[in-house]
Amino acid sequence: MGEGFYIYNVQNISMRRNKSDLSFFKDKDYHAFTALEKAHFISFAPYAFQASVLLRDYGILHHIQEQSKGLPFESIQEKASISEYGVRILLEAGIGIGLLYEEEGRYFITKTGSLFITDAMVNINTNFMRDICYEGAGKLKESIEDGKPKGLPFLGPWKTIYEGLTQLTPLQEKSWFDFDHYYSDHVFPLVMPKVFESNPTRILDIGANTGKFSLQCLSYNPDIHMNLVDLGKQLDVAKANLEAKGYDGRFTMIEHNMLNNHIDLPGTYDVIWMSQFLDCFSDVEIMAILTKCKKALAPNGKILINETFWDNQPFHASMYSLQMTSLYFTTIANGNSQMYDSRVFETLINKAGLHIVEKEENIAQTHTLLTLK
Numbered sequence: 434m435g436e437g438f439y440i441y442n443v444q445n446i447s448m449r450r451n452k453s454d455l456s457f458f459k460d461k462d463y464h465a466f467t468a469l470e471k472a473h474f475i476s477f478a479p480y481a482f483q484a485s486v487l488l489r490d491y492g493i494l495h496h497i498q499e500q501s502k503g504l505p506f507e508s509i510q511e512k513a514s515i516s517e518y519g520v521r522i523l524l525e526a527g528i529g530i531g532l533l534y535e536e537e538g539r540y541f542i543t544k545t546g547s548l549f550i551t552d553a554m555v556n557i558n559t560n561f562m563r564d565i566c567y568e569g570a571g572k573l574k575e576s577i578e579d580g581k582p583k584g585l586p587f588l589g590p591w592k593t594i595y596e597g598l599t600q601l602t603p604l605q606e607k608s609w610f611d612f613d614h615y616y617s618d619h620v621f622p623l624v625m626p627k628v629f630e631s632n633p634t635r636i637l638d639i640g641a642n643t644g645k646f647s648l649q650c651l652s653y654n655p656d657i658h659m660n661l662v663d664l665g666k667q668l669d670v671a672k673a674n675l676e677a678k679g680y681d682g683r684f685t686m687i688e689h690n691m692l693n694n695h696i697d698l699p700g701t702y703d704v705i706w707m708s709q710f711l712d713c714f715s716d717v718e719i720m721a722i723l724t725k726c727k728k729a730l731a732p733n734g735k736i737l738i739n740e741t742f743w744d745n746q747p748f749h750a751s752m753y754s755l756q757m758t759s760l761y762f763t764t765i766a767n768g769n770s771q772m773y774d775s776r777v778f779e780t781l782i783n784k785a786g787l788h789i790v791e792k793e794e795n796i797a798q799t800h801t802l803l804t805l806k
């Protein structure tokens with residue numbers, strides 16, 4: 434088995450995904466019954482999601498998991514704070530979904546059920562769907578047709594989610610930031626040598642968010658001064674975080690809307706860093722942002738882009754998660770962005786008059802770091 438070649442099971446069929454192979458679910462790999470099961474699963478997917486979340490959130494799955502000999506209905510109901518009817522329909526749904534099974538009057542958790550409550554990424558994605566995306570998901574059609582996030586009004590009266598990030602409820606805020614951070618935090622320590630390879634003195638962190646990347650740079654290199662770009666309210670959060678770690682005087686906050694093409698970025702930089710930032714924008718906007726960055730590059734400066742491209746994923750589950758995340762961008766975030774296919778993204782870079790001089794893939798398995806000049 435070559436590198437970048439993975440095997441895992443989907444509905445009892447051993448399947449492989451070579452990263453350049455986009456024909457993962459080609460019909461010939463499937464038995465017709467498996468294909469039909471998958472089709473039926475899609476038909477009821479919204480209820481499967483809601484029932485699974487409730488089985489988790491009422492603690493039913495946890496309770497059953499703790500008992501290797503399984504649990505009778507009465508013990509499960511005793512623990513859950515809902516009616517007998519409520520417990521019954523959830524348990525029955527859980528059997529069909531594949532989270533549970535029943536044997537001689539006792540309920541047991543399946544491997545899927547167990548992973549659904551213990552896997553960190555599954556939990557973060559599930560909470561993100563529950564608190565941020567679910568209600569607005571029904572507005573996918575309108576969002577595509579209008580090019581606007583028609584599901585966003587379920588969260589607040591903003592044009593984009595970014596305007597409302599500091600006004601979400603505590604639960605929504607936690608779910609959004611857990612999701613956001615989960616997909617980039619662990620990459621930051623790994624890319625430090627690359628960021629500081631050319632001994633930069635001026636680094637610009639665009640879309641700095643809560644300041645996690647800048648914090649990493651400040652602790653990695655005691656001489657560096659960081660410049661953070663974001664929208665106003667977001668920068669207040671980043672500033673508080675950097676000050677709390679004692680980095681007062683070693684950073685500059687630049688409130689700047691990267692979509693405003695009438696204003697240039699102030700200053701020039703040796704490294705311009707954008708992590709999970711350009712995926713927040715449309716094709717045309719990405720080209721405009723890159724053009725703006727090009728103007729702000731010092732001689733020999735470089736742009737570093739950290740992204741997760743869906744076509745570049747070693748596992749089907751990570752590819753699927755990114756493709757579904759695109760629908761969050763459509764319905765909730767801003768209506769015109771997505772998690773990109775690297776081939777589309779690279780075309781935009783070229784159109785903006787920049788070129789990729791280095792491409793490092795598989796960072797923390799799923800990320801790609803592009804160096805542009």
Ligand SMILES: C[S@@+](CC[C@H](N)C(=O)[O-])C[C@H]1O[C@@H](n2cnc3c(N)ncnc32)[C@H](O)[C@@H]1O
Pocket residue numbers: 595598613614617618639640641642643662663664667689690691692707708709710713
């Ligand atoms: C998905 S987060 C990425 C955060 C971080 N770079 C990371 O890797 O986790 C996108 C960030 O871009 C900011 N942002 C969105 N639109 C922006 C704009 N037009 N101008 C400047 N920043 C913007 C958001 O406020 C948010 O902090």
